[in-house]
Structure formats: structure tokens, C-alpha cells
Amino acid sequence: MIGLQEVSHRHDEQVRAAGGRQVPKGAPILELRGLQKNYGAVEALKPATMTFLSGEIHAIVGENGAGKSTLIKLLTGVIARSAGEIRWCGETVDLATPNEAIARGINAVHQEVVLCPHLSVAANMFLGDEMNRRGLMRKRAMTGAAQGVLDDLGFNLPANAELGSLTIGQQQLVATARAAMRATQFLIFDEPTAYLTRQESAQLFRLIRRLQGEGVTIVYISHRLEEVFELADRVSVLRDGTHVGTRAISETNEAELITLMINRTIEQIYHKERFEPGEMIVETRGLSG
Incomplete structure (x- = not known):
């Protein structure tokens, strides 16, 4: 049964x-x-x-409204920039449409699943890039190839199941597998563990490290700083639509990142007045339920 490398080979040709x-x-x-x-x-x-470096895992953090979603849409061609320049592999590019971004090897796994729930897992994985022969869709071949990719990634999912019958977390893994088949150079993850179980998150992390080992640049957007410190090589902070700094993970800590994100220290956030307990106001004896 074929795996991820074989299926993604033709996408490498398309990117070139x-x-x-x-x-x-x-x-x-x-x-x-x-x-x-x-x-x-x-x-x-x-x-x-x-600047994003080839083969790195680059995390982006920031509060809600910091500009993370806008940045994703700009990099994937969903919206047009108002000003500025984007350079890809040393050349100035437009990234004016999603098709252009995908063709260059830039893809994203969004927090909300944007696939087709009424189609099979395999059909979703090959959506827009179906296997055809003499004008007929090769459903059996796509199902076999999709199952090979899922098994290769360690995702225990049936390729012939209807996508809508899976949990939201499982659908997120399908979206991740679909992106991994196409994003040969630059892959953005937007809050990818929001709906995943602990086991599914571990599977995702193994895939991210595998992709990095194959030379793929990963952009990892998350509110969970423990994941950032577990995965990333560098981290950039956005605040109120502004890029306020980039740090090597080995040269920063959670307290500094929080300060950059909200422009206040942890002590300022969690400051409490000392007080002495007063008289008892509630007492229970033998309570059961």
C-alpha cells in the first residue's frame, strides 16, 4: 500500500x-x-x-484580535494585502489567490474544518485533485491511496467512511492528512489541537516533526504555550495587529511571551490583596448526593 511520500510526489512536480x-x-x-x-x-x-526559515517550526502567538487570522489569510491568498512585499524563495510574489499559494507549496490546516461532510474521507483528501482515467473517477484507487496515507501517518481512520460520521477531532486529522499530501514546502497549522484528544495531539506532533525532518517549514499558531515550547524552534508575537518581536525558543520563557502579548507582567495580572479570613458563612455536615 502506498504512503504519504508516494502520493505527495506528484504535488512536488506541480510545485516545481x-x-x-x-x-x-x-x-x-x-x-x-x-x-x-x-x-x-x-x-x-x-x-x-x-522572516520564516526553511525547515523550521515557527510558532505565532497572540491574544484574540492580535492579527493572527489576518496573517494566515494573507499568506494563503484568501485576502489581498494593502501594502508591503512578500518574498518567496528569494523572489517577490503576489500570493493573490489560494490557488497561487497552493501551487507554490503553501497550505494551511484551519481550526474550523472546511471540508465536505457528505463525501468520504478519501474523496475529501483528493478533493480538487481526483484520480481519473478516460474521464472516469477512480474511486477505488483513491480510497486505497488515502488509506495508505492515513496508515502511514498513524491516523487510525477509515478512508471509505463518510467524513460527517467522524468526530470533529478526527475530521481535523483528515484535513491535516490532506494538507500534508499537498504542502510540500510551507504548512500553517491554526490552533490544530483545539478539538483533538491527547492521543490525537500526540499523533499530530509526530507528523509535524516528520514533516520538519523532510524539509517542510511549519508555522504553528496556538494559544497553548506549552505546545509552543514543546515543538517550536522560534516564536513570533503579535499584539493589536503589530509584530512585537521574534525569539528563539531556547532564549525565552512563558513570562516573557505573556508580557509581549499583553504588554503587562504576570504580577500585574494576578496581583491580589492580602486579607484575613472572616467568620464562617457556610457549613455542611454529612452531605451526600
Whole structure:
């Protein structure tokens, strides 16, 4: 049975045909120079300059409304930038449409599953890239290939099941498998463990490390700082639509990241007045239920 590497091989060919180029590990693969997005007078993303390195796991953290979703949409071609420059593999690119981003090897796994619940797992994994022969869809071949990929990734999921019959967490793993088949160079995860069990999260982390080992650049967006410190090589912080800093994981800690995210220290957040307990106000004896 074929696995992820065999299925994704033809996507490598598509990426090269679209102008995608390999860059050495550790070299800049995606550079943002003054990237900005305005909605009228509202600055959803203020001029941001960031660099993502080939083969790294780069986390992005920030409070709700910090600009993380806007950044994802800009990088995946969902919305157009208001100003700034995007450089991909050393060349200035538009990233004006999702198709352009995908063709260059940029893909995303979103927090909300955006697949088709009435189709099978296999059909969703090959959606838009179906196997055909003489105008007929090769459903059996796609199911076999999809099952091979799922098994190879360690996801215990049936490729012939209807997607809507799976849990939200399982559907998220299907979306991840679909992206892994296509995102040969740059893969964005947006709060990927929000609906996953502990076991499913462990499977996802193994896949992320495997993809990194194969040279894929990972962007990992999460509110869970323990996951950031477990996975990432570097972390960037957004606050109120502004990029306020990038740190190597080995050179920072949770307290510093929290301070950067909210512009206050932990002591300022959790400060409590000391007080002496007063008289008893509630007492229970022999309570049961």
C-alpha cells in the first residue's frame, strides 16, 4: 500500500512547475516586508516584517484580535494585502489567490474544518485533485491511496467512511492528512489541537516533526504555550495587529511571551490583596448526593 511520500510526489512536480524552488535548510523561505492589511480605517495588520526559515517550526502567538487570522489569510491568498512585499524563495510574489499559494507549496490546516461532510474521507483528501482515467473517477484507487496515507501517518481512520460520521477531532486529522499530501514546502497549522484528544495531539506532533525532518517549514499558531515550547524552534508575537518581536525558543520563557502579548507582567495580572479570613458563612455536615 502506498504512503504519504508516494502520493505527495506528484504535488512536488506541480510545485516545481509553478515556480516553487527548494532553498537550503535554515535559509529564508518566506519574507514579509512591511506587510499590511487595512479594512477602511481599521488596521487589521500593521506593517509587519518577519522572516520564516526553511525547515523550521515557527510558532505565532497572540491574544484574540492580535492579527493572527489576518496573517494566515494573507499568506494563503484568501485576502489581498494593502501594502508591503512578500518574498518567496528569494523572489517577490503576489500570493493573490489560494490557488497561487497552493501551487507554490503553501497550505494551511484551519481550526474550523472546511471540508465536505457528505463525501468520504478519501474523496475529501483528493478533493480538487481526483484520480481519473478516460474521464472516469477512480474511486477505488483513491480510497486505497488515502488509506495508505492515513496508515502511514498513524491516523487510525477509515478512508471509505463518510467524513460527517467522524468526530470533529478526527475530521481535523483528515484535513491535516490532506494538507500534508499537498504542502510540500510551507504548512500553517491554526490552533490544530483545539478539538483533538491527547492521543490525537500526540499523533499530530509526530507528523509535524516528520514533516520538519523532510524539509517542510511549519508555522504553528496556538494559544497553548506549552505546545509552543514543546515543538517550536522560534516564536513570533503579535499584539493589536503589530509584530512585537521574534525569539528563539531556547532564549525565552512563558513570562516573557505573556508580557509581549499583553504588554503587562504576570504580577500585574494576578496581583491580589492580602486579607484575613472572616467568620464562617457556610457549613455542611454529612452531605451526600
